[in-house]
Amino acid sequence: MSARLRPMRLGDLEAVLQLEEELFAPDTWTAAMYRDELSRTDTRHYLVAEDGDRVVGYAGLIAYDDEAHVATIGVAGDRQGEGIGAQLLDALLAEADRRSPVVLLEVRADNEVAQGLYRRRGFTEVGRRRGYYQPSGADAVVMKREKL
Numbered sequence: 001m002s003a004r005l006r007p008m009r010l011g012d013l014e015a016v017l018q019l020e021e022e023l024f025a026p027d028t029w030t031a032a033m034y035r036d037e038l039s040r041t042d043t044r045h046y047l048v049a050e051d052g053d054r055v056v057g058y059a060g061l062i063a064y065d066d067e068a069h070v071a072t073i074g075v076a077g078d079r080q081g082e083g084i085g086a087q088l089l090d091a092l093l094a095e096a097d098r099r100s101p102v103v104l105l106e107v108r109a110d111n112e113v114a115q116g117l118y119r120r121r122g123f124t125e126v127g128r129r130r131g132y133y134q135p136s137g138a139d140a141v142v143m144k145r146e147k148l
C-alpha cells in the first residue's frame with residue numbers, strides 16, 4: 001500500500017525525530033539539524049510520506065547545480081517492505097534529475113536492503129568512508145547515479 005508524499009514542515013519534526021530515533025540511533029540527526037535543513041529552501045527538498053495523519057516515512061535531498069545528495073531516507077519499521085521507501089526515493093530522484101547531473105549518497109556498509117534499493121535505481125558503489133557515521137563509527141559505502 002502506498003502513502004501520500006508531501007513536503008516536510010516544521011510541524012512534522014516531532015514525528016520525524018521519533019522515526020529518526022527508531023531507525024538511526026545512535027547516529028541520529030537533531031531537531032536543530034532538521035530546522036536548519038528546512039530553512040535552506042533553495043537547495044533542499046525534504047518529503048514526508050503520510051498515511052492518514054501519521055508520518056510513516058521521510059526523505060531529503062540536497063541539490064546543487066553540479067551535484068545532488070540523498071541526505072536521508074527512512075520508513076517506520078512496521079511499514080517497511082510496502083514500497084514506501086521506493087516511492088520516496090523515486091520522488092527524490094525525479095527532483096534530483098531536474099536540478100543536477102549526478103546524485104551521490106552514503107549508506108551504512110552493513111545495510112544491504114538499502115544498498116539493493118539504490119542499486120536497482122541505478123546507483124553504483126564508488127568508494128568507502130571508514131568511520132563515517134558518528135557516534136557509532138560505522139563505515140559508509142558511497143554510491144553514485146548519473147542522470148540518464
Ligand SMILES: CC(C)(COP(=O)(O)OP(=O)(O)OC[C@H]1O[C@@H](n2cnc3c(N)ncnc32)[C@H](O)[C@@H]1OP(=O)(O)O)[C@@H](O)C(=O)NCCC(=O)NCCS
Pocket residue numbers: 023024072073074075076079080081082083084085086087106107108111113114116117120
Ligand atoms: C531502506 C528503507 C528506507 C527502505 O524502505 P521500504 O519502504 O522498506 O522499502 P520498499 O518497501 O520500497 O522496498 C524497497 C526495495 O527493497 C526490497 N526490500 C524491502 N525490505 C526488504 C528486506 N527486508 N529484505 C530484502 N529486500 C527488501 C524491496 O523488495 C524493494 O525492492 P525493489 O527496489 O526491487 O522494489 C527502509 O528499510 C528503512 O527505513 N530502513 C532503515 C533506515 C535506513 O536504513 N535508511 C537508509 C539509510 S541510507
